[in-house]
Amino acid sequence: MKILITGATGYIGRRLAYELINDGADLRIFVRNSAKLDRKILSSCETVEGSTFNPDSLREALNGVHTAYYLIHSMGKSGDFEDMDKQSAELFRKECIIAGVKKIIYLGGLGETESASKHLRSRMETGDTLAAEHHKIQTIIFRAGVIIGSGSVSFEIIRNICQKLPAMVTPKWVDTKTEPIGVEDVLRYLKSAGLRTFQPSSGKVVIDIGAEVLSFKEMLEKGAETMGLKRRVFKVPILSPKMSSYWLIVFTPVNFGVAKALVEGLSSETVKLNGNAEKLFPDIVPESYEASFRRAIEDIHNRQVISSWCDSSNGKACDLPFVHDISHAVFKDRYVKEIGKSDPKDVFRNIMTIGGKNGWGAYDVLWRLRGFLDKLVGGYGISRGRRDDSDLRIGDSLDFWKVADLVPEKRLLLSAQMKLPGTAWLEFQLIDGYLIQTAFFYPKGLLGRLYWYTMLPFHKLIFRRMIRELVTDTQT
Known part of the structure; x- marks a missing residue:
């Protein structure tokens, strides 16, 4: 059973590639620039260079594939990213059907479409686009909120804030509820979905995943406690999303565009809306937020940071041009x-x-x-x-x-x-x-x-x- 991963230079995709390689999977990587892949990945699986906007390279990548992971989304500030995300997903779906792919697996975001931010709504629409012809190809859509792991943007923001600020003045959105989940559990769900059979063999399956419902304030407090720090959080009503974004860029690694997208996402609840994870994957019990946070800290100390939030090829913030003609x-x-x-x-x-x-x-x-x-x-x-x-x-x-x-x-x-x-x-x-x-x-x-x-x-x-x-x- 040949498996294809798109987005293999991104935060989740790179880690999933390692997991499947270690399991001995017949794996193919579809990537824009193979130079960004680790030697282990290059030596352990097939690699096809190309773009999801290019039908020819897609056909080459999808030839003989049984299961295709679509792990692409935009976090850049380009004004047309929603249309581009939709076009990419639509072409990918069509080419998967033509190639005879049996299953598409996608990782999107939690939340209600009506209250979602622009970036989160785009991720939801991407899932809907991939599943638009689910009678022809099975589409498994995982939806996750805040992902906690070494190198993840949410974890790095929380870690940096807690380490640098003994007292934090925060906006009212710190009380917004979300449902964080450790990156190891996300990988377990994704990997398990690729290996098991869902009945019927066609259709759309939406699986919300998370460990426990917490507010961003509680995540800050629990994160600080896990690092052995005491931190106090004071809420003020005057910090607008734009002001909050500037506040984040001063104390965390992210730039304004990423900070703005994240703050907008925190303005609405991102909690599970179905119990399909428990029904379909009873063997997976996500670890607690504190355990995931502790594991991320240990990975940093042990130099086991496999991927980072800015590894992605998507968007001006993280991309590398193919030709560096310094001449x-x-x-x-x-x-x-x-x-x-x-x-x-x-x-x-x-x-x-x-x-x-x-x-x-x-x-x-x-x-x-x-x-x-x-x-x-x-x-x-x-x-x-x-x-x-x-x-x-x-x-x-x-x-x-x-x-x-x-x-x-x-x-x-x-x-x-x-x-x-x-x-x-x-x-x-x-x-x-x-x-x-x-x-x-x-x-x-x-x-x-x-x-x-x-x-x-x-x-x-x-x-x-x-x-x-x-x-x-x-x-x-």
């Missing part, structure tokens, strides 16, 4: 350092650990200041950190950068995701005993050129010391 850059600022007796492997290991809690090797206060300014204008800042303290892979977030290319012991290319009047890259190369560090910039108009010349003195201050530290650390 088109107008401005270049290059620094070269002979590594001498240092082992190139050690130098590259230093390069692989930059950013996040490890810092940038030179004038970290200036990096933090640049990150704070980026946050103020709706960017990510440097609070997003990194998935792992010592390991990077293509597609990983690295503060306000994204790993665009990685050749072990030879090259690391970072693509800038801070708010800029242009496009920027930062490249590290090891060539013939030299470390070459280059900042590339493609300006947008006059403002972009003014920005480059304004930042150039800071580059020279920071990058000269940075390249020296990257080599020197290996000689101590």
Whole structure:
């Protein structure tokens, strides 16, 4: 039984791929950019590159498939994301039917359509679109609320708020009820649905999943308690959704677009509306919120963060272009350092650990200041950190950068995701005993050129010391 996963570079899709690989499933991955996949996934299953908007690549991906997981949705701020989500789901459904796929499995969101936010409503409509011809193909729709796991956006928001604020002033939506569930339980449901047979063999099955009903305030309090912290929450009626979004971007890793979508989603209840999970999966008993939160903390401490909320290929916030043609850059600022007796492997290991809690090797206060300014204008800042303290892979977030290319012991290319009047890259190369560090910039108009010349003195201050530290650390 061949299984297809779409969205395998996303938060849930990547973890599900690992689960099915470990179970020995006959798995195929459909992805826009296979370079973002881990080596284990690439070596363990088939991979087809393409888009759900391209019928030809869809047909190749769906050939011979029995069960197809559709794990795609938008969290970007593009105004037409609802139409694009619908078009993608509609084409996917049609091609599944033509290919003879027996079952589509989708993960959407909990809640009532009438009161749902724009993003949540789009996820519901995506499920309806996939199931529009359920008499021809069985469609299993799981609906989940807040997902708790290492690297999930909800968990990271709660963890950061609790760690940074001993007392929290919050808006009234903290009393809104939701039904959180651990990511491990979500994977158990998804995997089980792919392996079992539902009767009849056609039709639409909606399965609401969750562990317990809690308010966001209770999740904050229980999360803090799980980390051994005492936190107090004070509600005020004056924080609008927009103000709340700005409040979140200051203290959490998310940018304004993601924060706004999440705050809008918290304005309405997201609790289970049916008991199908208990009826159809009596063997699965979701663990408590505290247990899921504790497991997520342990994964971070044990460096087992398999996926992160910004791994997705969907939307400008997280995507990587297929071609990183830095040769088109107008401005270049290059620094070269002979590594001498240092082992190139050690130098590259230093390069692989930059950013996040490890810092940038030179004038970290200036990096933090640049990150704070980026946050103020709706960017990510440097609070997003990194998935792992010592390991990077293509597609990983690295503060306000994204790993665009990685050749072990030879090259690391970072693509800038801070708010800029242009496009920027930062490249590290090891060539013939030299470390070459280059900042590339493609300006947008006059403002972009003014920005480059304004930042150039800071580059020279920071990058000269940075390249020296990257080599020197290996000689101590």
